Amino acid sequence: MTELLGLVFSPWTEKARWALDVRGVPYTFRHYQPLLGEPALRLRLRRLTGRVSVPVLTADDGRVLADSADIARWADARGAGPTLFPAEHEAEIARIVDLSERALAAGRARALSRMLADDEALAEMAPPPIRRAHGALAARLGAFGVRRTLRKYGGHEDGAEAHLRTMVAALDELRATLARSAPSGPSGDAPRTLLGPFTFADIAMSQVLVNVAPPAALKLGAASRRSFSDPELRDRYADLVAWRDELYRAFRTA
Template sequence: MTELLGLVFSPWTEKARWALDVRGVPYTFRHYQPLLGEPALRVKLRRLTGRVSVPVLTADDGRVLADSADIARWADGRGAGPTLFPAEHEAEIARLLDLSERALAAGRARALSRMLADDEALAEMAPPPIRRAYAPLAARLGGLGVRRTLRKYGGHEDGAEAHLRTMVAALDELRATLARSAPSGDGPRTLLGRFTFADIAMSQVLVNVAPPAALKLGAASRRSFSDPELRDRYADLVAWRDELYGAFRTT
């Protein structure tokens, strides 16, 4: 059976899961435990040095894919359902994927910086057994993990204002692209006039504005991933994301 290793609260993992689900590709999901699971992940990826991250898909034919877009392309060649990478839209999908990646990195830096000021949210980042057995240390351990993540991916040194500008530029472009797109029947408007991986990728930018109700987050973590200023400014895009989930994220 195909296995997907990921983090339930990660938008990169969600991009991969959504692609697999909408194409109807069967797989088993396994939660990745940062730090503790890293040695096994390095062995799986045959990468003993450098940065490793999830999602990682181990296909039933033995292939190992370590990028959400690569996983989505793999899924697009299997199962059934909407074609995620139609040939006529390849260039525009690539442009929107790049925009999504830059905005997600900025959003992650902003969310994790907010989390560092919230001990309750930091405690939620610690593994449940540690929270239960060592409750007073949970926030400290969570803080270590959050700071490690910020160092791992970099960019946090650019500053909050730079990250905000990146987010605003991406959200403005998302709004403009939706306005240019042709209506797609009775369902929600899509970026390219039909549902593609571009919709999945760009919808995830809004995780760091207003996490979807379906996302499994503790109440304190949800506070950290929420940005009230951007949520109100881009309420139309949050509503679009929610409609997209209702129409295409049924699994």
């Protein structure tokens, strides 16, 4: 059976899961434990040095994929359902995915910076046994993991204002593109999509909103949800949050 290793609260993992689910590709999901699970992940990827991250898909034929877009493309060649990478939209999908990646990186830096000021949210990042037995230790361990993540992916040194500009530029472009698009369903009550048909571009840009207002279905503790919510952007882009929620209702059935 194909296995997907990921983090339940990660938008990158959600991009991969959504693609697999919408195409009806069977797989098992396994939660990745940062730090503790890294040695095994390095062995799986055959990468003993450098940066490693999830999601990682191990296909039933032994192939290993370590990028959400690559996983989505793999899924698109299997199963059935909406075509996520229609040939006529390839270039535009690639551009939108790149835009979403920049915005997601900026959103992650902003969310983790907020988390560093919230001991309760930091504790929620620690493994449950440590959290239950040692509350103060859990917060310190969570802080270590958050700072390590910020160092791992870089960009935090760019500063809050630079990250905010990146987020705003991406969200403004999303809003403008949706305003030009037609409803995706013949009845007119389906949510708008970026390119006409529902594609991976919609999945990718919807995940940018995780760092504005996490969806209700996302498994987060109350304190972690505070950190991932961006008060500066939540009200300003309430229409896009509503669009994301409509997209989930229409296309996220699994």
